[in-house]
Amino acid sequence: MPANLHHRIVIVGGGTAGLTVAARLARQLGRPDIALIEPSDRHYYQPLWTLVGAGVFPKEASERNQADFIPTGVTWLRDAVAELRPDENLVVTREGRTVGYDFLVVAPGIQVDWDAIEGLKGNVGSHGICSNYDHAGQVRRGAPEDHVPGRRPFPQLGRPGRVSGGLRLGDRLDLRGGAVRPDA
Numbered sequence: 001m002p003a004n005l006h007h008r009i010v011i012v013g014g015g016t017a018g019l020t021v022a023a024r025l026a027r028q029l030g031r032p033d034i035a036l037i038e039p040s041d042r043h044y045y046q047p048l049w050t051l052v053g054a055g056v057f058p059k060e061a062s063e064r065n066q067a068d069f070i071p072t073g074v075t076w077l078r079d080a081v082a083e084l085r086p087d088e089n090l091v092v093t094r095e096g097r098t099v100g101y102d103f104l105v106v107a108p109g110i111q112v113d114w115d116a117i118e119g120l121k122g123n124v125g126s127h128g129i130c131s132n133y134d135h136a137g138q139v140r141r142g143a144p145e146d147h148v149p150g151r152r153p154f155p156q157l158g159r160p161g162r163v164s165g166g167l168r169l170g171d172r173l174d175l176r177g178g179a180v181r182p183d184a
C-alpha cells in the first residue's frame with residue numbers, strides 16, 4: 001500500500017513519552033521532519049493524579065491543551081493509529097491516512113483493563129467508585145463521594161507496575177483518616 005503522507009520520524013502517541021521524545025529529537029535535529037500522531041486535544045499529567053486523590057489538587061489542574069505541548073517543528077496529526085505495518089514502514093490511521101516513515105516511535109501508553117475487577121467497567125467515576133488511573137474517575141479526597149461507606153480495594157500488582165508507590169500513599173492516607181477497616 002503506498003503511503004499518502006511521509007515523515008522521516010513518526011511518533012505514535014502524544015503522552016509524556018511521545019512528547020518527550022518529540023521534544024528531544026526536534027531540539028537535536030537541525031531540520032526535523034517529525035509527525036506526532038495523537039487523537040486527543042487534551043494532555044493529562046498523570047503523576048498529579050496521586051495528589052488529586054490525596055486532596056491536594058483539583059483534577060482540572062492535571063488537564064492541559066495538547067496543542068501547547070507540541071514542540072516547535074513537529075507536525076501534529078490529530079488522528080489515531082489503527083494499524084502498524086512495519087514491513088512497509090507505514091502506519092494506517094483511524095481516518096484512513098497512510099503515513100510512511102523512516103523511523104517509528106510507538107508510545108500509545110497502556111490500556112487499563114477495568115474488566116479485571118468485576119463491576120468496575122463503566123462505573124469508575126460514579127457510585128462512589130474512583131480511581132487514580134483515570135482522569136474521569138478522579139475524586140478529590142474530602143469530596144462527598146469520599147465518605148460513601150463500603151470496602152475500598154487497593155490492588156497491589158504481583159509484578160512491577162506503574163504507581164504502586166501512589167497506591168501505598170493512598171493506603172497510608174486512608175489509614176491516617178481512619179477510612180480503611182482492617183478487613184478492607
Ligand SMILES: Cc1cc2nc3c(=O)[nH]c(=O)nc-3n(C[C@H](O)[C@H](O)[C@H](O)COP(=O)(O)OP(=O)(O)OC[C@H]3O[C@@H](n4cnc5c(N)ncnc54)[C@H](O)[C@@H]3O)c2cc1C
Pocket residue numbers: 012013014015016017018037038039040045046047048049050079080081082107108109110132133134162163166
Ligand atoms: C496516579 C499516577 C501517578 C504517577 N506518578 C508518577 C511519578 O511520580 N513519576 C513518574 O515517573 N511516573 C508517574 N506515573 C506514570 C506516568 O504518568 C506514566 O508512566 C506516563 O504518563 C506514561 O506516559 P506515556 O506517554 O507512555 O502514556 P500516556 O501518558 O498514557 O500517553 C499515551 C498517549 O497515547 C495516545 N494514544 C493511545 N492510543 C493511540 C493510538 N492508537 N494512536 C495514537 N495515539 C494513541 C493517548 O491518547 C495518549 O495521549 C504516574 C501515573 C499515574 C496514573
